[in-house]
Structure formats: C-alpha cells, structure tokens
Amino acid sequence: MPKIKRNTYPWTNPYDPKMAAVELNPDSFNALLRAKGVRVQHDKAVACPNYKGNIDSGNHPIDCPFCKGQGFVYYDGGEFTALFQSNTLQRMFQAQGYLDPGTALLTVPSELEDKQTIVYLHYFDRLTLLDFEDRYNDLVQRTNGITDLLRYDALKVEYLSTANAQYEEGKDFIIDDNGNIEWIVVDRPGRNELPEYGAVYTVSYLYRPVYRIVQILHEGRFSSQKLKLPNLTPRRYPQQVIIKKDFLCDKISVEDGEVMKQPIVP
Ligand SMILES: [Zn+2]
Secondary structure (H helix, E strand, C coil), X not given: CCCCCCCCEECCCCCCXXXXXXXXXHHHHHHHHHHHCEEEEEEEEEECCCCCCCCCCCCCCCCCCCCCCCCEEEEEEEEEEEEEEEXXXXXXXXXXXXXXXXXXXXXXXXXXXXXXXXXXXXXXXXXXXXXXXXXXXXXXXXXXXXXXXXCCCEEEEEEEECXXXXXXXXXXXXXXXXXXXXXXXXXXXXXXXXXXXXXXXXXXXXXXXXXXXXXXXXXXXXXXXXXXXXXXXXXXXXXXXXXXXXXXXXXXXXXXXXXXXXXXXX
C-alpha cells in the first residue's frame, strides 16, 4: 500500500508563548499499552457486497456463499496489544446454557508495533483475545457420525456428561481441528428410546473469546506534535472503544471453508 503523505507546518504561535501545552505523547502511551495490555487479533469488517438487483433491494441471500451468511466479510487487520478493562457481565440463563452478554472497554494503540501502520477501528470489527479463554456450556445431542458440533471452537473440555455417564477428553473423545467433539470409543452416549433421538449430554469447555466493536468512544483523536521545533506534525492519538462479546460466531470448517451446521434431525 502506498504511504499516506503527512504534511508538516512551520510553527508560529501568535499567542502568549508562556501557555505551553501539556502534551500526551502517543509513543509513550502506546508503550504503556504494550506493557500492560493483552494481545488482540483485529479483523476489519465490511458489509458483504453480494446483492441482487438494486443496492436498496435488501436482496442479500441468507445462505450467501461470499460471506457465509454472516453479512460481513473481513480483511487486513493485524495484531496489537490493547488495554482491556471494565468488563461487565450480565448473565442470562437459557435452555442451551448460560449467555454472558459482556461489554468491556478497550484502549487501542494508535499504530501497530512497526510504528507506521495506523490502527483504523470501525463498528462491528472483530477482536479476538489471543492469550485468554473463557468457559462455555453447551447442551449437545449425539449425532449419527463420530463428530458432534459445539457452538464455539473448543480448546479444552472440562466436563462432559449424559444423565447416566461421564466422559473424559483424551480417553473417550478428542477435540478435532474444528474444535468439535470427535468420539474415539464405541462406548459413547447412545440413543434415547421413544422418541428415538441421540442422547443429550452437557458439556463445559474453554474457547477463545471474540468481541465486536459496538461503540467508538475516541475515534478521531487528531492532534499535533511539536517534536522538532519549529515544525508541527499532525498526529493520531490512541483510541478507546466499547466492545461486546460475540455469541453468534459461525463455525467455519478448516477443511473446506464452509459453515458447519448441526443436522436438523440428529
Ligand atoms: Zn453475503
């Protein structure tokens, strides 16, 4: 990408020069974020362009192959260290498990660590915490195949049990490349009698938390720096956003890139 041209200006101040500005140094602030923050993967979101007919038609296929039905496609992004704070949790209990619609504040550096690539944030951008995991509880119905889909990509299963028996990771099942349960023993959750469906089991596992930007608090933090007097350099300052946990992530298969869906009748 060609570099964006930045201007410099001769700095002449017609006012009382005793009123010296107190400067926030973005480099020091970025360094502080690097020291105290957490590693984040940033994926930039744009609306899917796969529309039929007029742009206002709203005619975007629900099973769109381009965005996998998500409505967004992602590009670029990068990895940075950001300060994660004020995480608030409100718990909701549903039959499928606990849902935590948590929001948090994220303070993001103005540039990536190359000190050149500016971090441009926007609504719905996807942020994944790379070094942390959260716990999620799923109720799963045993399918006919050897693989049962979990809602998110499991990193580690802490607990898995039917009403009759308990199963262990590594002994009874493994986590496959897509973060699903893959049974390695024949003696696994069976099928219920009348009505005949796969047995239901409860599973508690760890997964990588994904957040979305829902509000941009400090977006355009434009100021200027007088680094090499008498010149003035326009400078973008670190940004702060409110993020919300994404509980509607799709599972994309590592084999064919398609969205993985639980069979309707297991
Ligand atoms: Zn689409």
